[in-house]
Amino acid sequence: MTALRHGSARRRLCAAGLSLALALSPLRAVTLDELVTASSMTPRRFANYFEDFQYKEFTEVQDPEVFLRTETGNCQDYAILGDYVLGRRGYDTHLVHVRMVGQIAHDVCFVTPSKAFLDYNLRAYYRNLEPSGPTVREIASKVAEMFKSNWTSASEFTYTYDEGVKHMTFTVVKTDPPSEDPDHRAPR
Amino acid sequence: MKDRTVQRILGFFVLIFAVVVYVAVDSVRNINRSMSASDWVNHTHEVILEVNGALSDIRSADAAVLSYVVTGDARAKAECKEVFADLDEQLGVARDDTRREPAQHDEIVQLISLATARADFDRAVIAARKSNDTEAVRALLTGDAGVGATHEIQALVVRITSEEMALLAERDHASYDQAQTSRVTVWAGVALDFVLFAGVAWLIWSDIVARRRAAAALQEANEQLENRVRERTAELAAANETLRSENLERRWANQTLEHQLKYNQLIINSINDLVFVLTKSMNISRINPAVVHLVGLEAHELVNRPLSCVVRLDSGAAGPGSPLVDSLSLALTEGRDLRDQPALVEDKRGQKIPARLTIFPLRDRDKVVGGIVVVQVAPKAN
Numbered sequence: 001m002t003a004l005r006h007g008s009a010r011r012r013l014c015a016a017g018l019s020l021a022l023a024l025s026p027l028r029a030v031t032l033d034e035l036v037t038a039s040s041m042t043p044r045r046f047a048n049y050f051e052d053f054q055y056k057e058f059t060e061v062q063d064p065e066v067f068l069r070t071e072t073g074n075c076q077d078y079a080i081l082g083d084y085v086l087g088r089r090g091y092d093t094h095l096v097h098v099r100m101v102g103q104i105a106h107d108v109c110f111v112t113p114s115k116a117f118l119d120y121n122l123r124a125y126y127r128n129l130e131p132s133g134p135t136v137r138e139i140a141s142k143v144a145e146m147f148k149s150n151w152t153s154a155s156e157f158t159y160t161y162d163e164g165v166k167h168m169t170f171t172v173v174k175t176d177p178p179s180e181d182p183d184h185r186a187p188r
Numbered sequence: 189m190k191d192r193t194v195q196r197i198l199g200f201f202v203l204i205f206a207v208v209v210y211v212a213v214d215s216v217r218n219i220n221r222s223m224s225a226s227d228w229v230n231h232t233h234e235v236i237l238e239v240n241g242a243l244s245d246i247r248s249a250d251a252a253v254l255s256y257v258v259t260g261d262a263r264a265k266a267e268c269k270e271v272f273a274d275l276d277e278q279l280g281v282a283r284d285d286t287r288r289e290p291a292q293h294d295e296i297v298q299l300i301s302l303a304t305a306r307a308d309f310d311r312a313v314i315a316a317r318k319s320n321d322t323e324a325v326r327a328l329l330t331g332d333a334g335v336g337a338t339h340e341i342q343a344l345v346v347r348i349t350s351e352e353m354a355l356l357a358e359r360d361h362a363s364y365d366q367a368q369t370s371r372v373t374v375w376a377g378v379a380l381d382f383v384l385f386a387g388v389a390w391l392i393w394s395d396i397v398a399r400r401r402a403a404a405a406l407q408e409a410n411e412q413l414e415n416r417v418r419e420r421t422a423e424l425a426a427a428n429e430t431l432r433s434e435n436l437e438r439r440w441a442n443q444t445l446e447h448q449l450k451y452n453q454l455i456i457n458s459i460n461d462l463v464f465v466l467t468k469s470m471n472i473s474r475i476n477p478a479v480v481h482l483v484g485l486e487a488h489e490l491v492n493r494p495l496s497c498v499v500r501l502d503s504g505a506a507g508p509g510s511p512l513v514d515s516l517s518l519a520l521t522e523g524r525d526l527r528d529q530p531a532l533v534e535d536k537r538g539q540k541i542p543a544r545l546t547i548f549p550l551r552d553r554d555k556v557v558g559g560i561v562v563v564q565v566a567p568k569a570n
Contacts, residue, residue: 059270060270099234099281101230101233103237150223150226150227150230152227152230152231152233152234152285153231153234153281153284153285155277155280155281155284164269165269165273166273166277168276168277168280168281170284171280171281171284171285173231173284173285173287173288174227174230174231175224175227175228175231175288176287176288180288
């Protein structure tokens with residue numbers, strides 16, 4: 001009788017805990033403010049927010065709130081948002097645009113302290129950060145390897161939501177000698 | 189002679205391994221060269237795409253500007269902004285792509301200059317339209333109609349594209365050559381390895397044949413040796429049998445001789461006459477028991493003593509001046525018998541016993557080596 005009473009109390013405690021967890025869990029999409037102000041934001045935690053996001057091609061960069069609300073976007077939305085959020089949390093980040101054969105292009109956000117880049121294609125995986133060297137050539141080679149393709153050129157660029165235009169900082173061409181790369185001559 | 193087959197086979201395998209390693213290293217090197225050539229092909233494609241994309245952007249921008257001029261729609265203006273950004277990126281990439289190719293780079297710079305001028309013109313039209321300055325818009329568009337700026341850009345793009353196509357063909361040819369070199373290297377390596385494997389197979393085969401031949405020769409030699417051993421064994425067995433027969437015959441002969449000797453000895457021992465065997469110098473070498481019985485001296489007391497100490501010829505019978513021993517010695521020397529001579533036997537006590545003496549010379553082939561003296565004692569009168 002005592003054992004039964006103890007078992008019933010344990011079940012009630014478990015049910016209450018589960019209800020509390022469900023109540024606290026975010027049932028709605030995360031907002032840009034929540035990302036920017038979230039405590040102890042890291043690149044990995046940032047990537048975790050996007051594991052259920054869908055892929056859709058857009059000609060232009062989406063507004064970040066639209067991207068987060070619809071949970072639909074592409075590599076440039078994700079990389080630019082990563083650059084925006086992590087940049088505001090003090091991380092040194094770089095946006096890289098990699099061009100591959102067949103008019104395929106891919107954007108990633110390299111996080112210098114993590115020595116890895118954020119890639120929208122990895123958002124659903126446990127390892128959502130891809131380790132890489134810091135140069136654009138190394139990042140481009142890694143991205144092309146993931147696509148099982150050849151890259152032709154890659155550019156580091158900047159983007160602000162206010163202006164809405166990509167500005168290419170410099171471009172690395174695969175056929176050029178690596179010693180001639182702009183970021184090789186002036187490493188980060 | 190030391191067998192070097194294993195060393196040769198090992199040598200072949202070392203060669204095969206070296207060929208495989210060389211082919212692998214050379215193939216990897218060729219693959220890298222081929223990838224590099226492929227990168228140049230891709231690079232050329234990108235330049236062509238970027239340049240043609242830029243031309244497309246310029247046309248799109250012109251269309252968007254005209255649309256904005258006609259409709260005043262803000263979306264057309266926004267489209268212009270996007271197209272200009274895209275144009276900027278494409279020309280920037282084309283410029284960076286050709287920075288190590290001076291001729292192409294100059295043309296791209298020229299294209300950028302023309303495109304920038306065109307973009308400035310479009311921005312001027314937009315600005316005029318935005319300020320509703322219809323006259324300015326008309327003046328700009330009218331002025332542009334005779335300039336043919338777009339045609340100039342298009343002609344330049346076509347020229348750049350044509351040159352890039354030529355480069356593309358050249359680079360593709362280099363890529364093909366690399367692939368062909370890889371194929372030739374791999375097939376040559378395979379052929380060489382095949383030849384080396386054939387060499388190894390031939391070496392092993394010839395070694396097996398030589399070993400079989402040697403084994404057959406060894407077997408034949410063994411068989412010949414066994415035959416010779418068999419023949420020699422048979423010969424030895426036959427010789428042994430003959431020897432055994434001869435031994436048996438010799439033993440039988442010896443036994444016969446021994447029996448004969450015993451018989452003779454028995455005969456001599458059984459007779460009552462005294463028998464002395466003498467040396468050539470007339471010394472006694474043997475006697476029969478009748479001598480011991482009559483004289484009273486043992487054989488060892490008589491052997492090697494002169495006959496004259498026991499027996500003498502009777503001097504009365506021999507005549508004066510003819511000593512006994514001399515007569516007997518003379519007979520022996522001459523090798524003749526001396527028969528039935530009167531003699532005296534002196535026994536141990538000095539008593540003289542009359543007797544008759546006969547001497548026979550003993551011969552070894554034709555040479556007299558001694559003599560036999562037989563003394564017949566006259567029977568005692570009753």
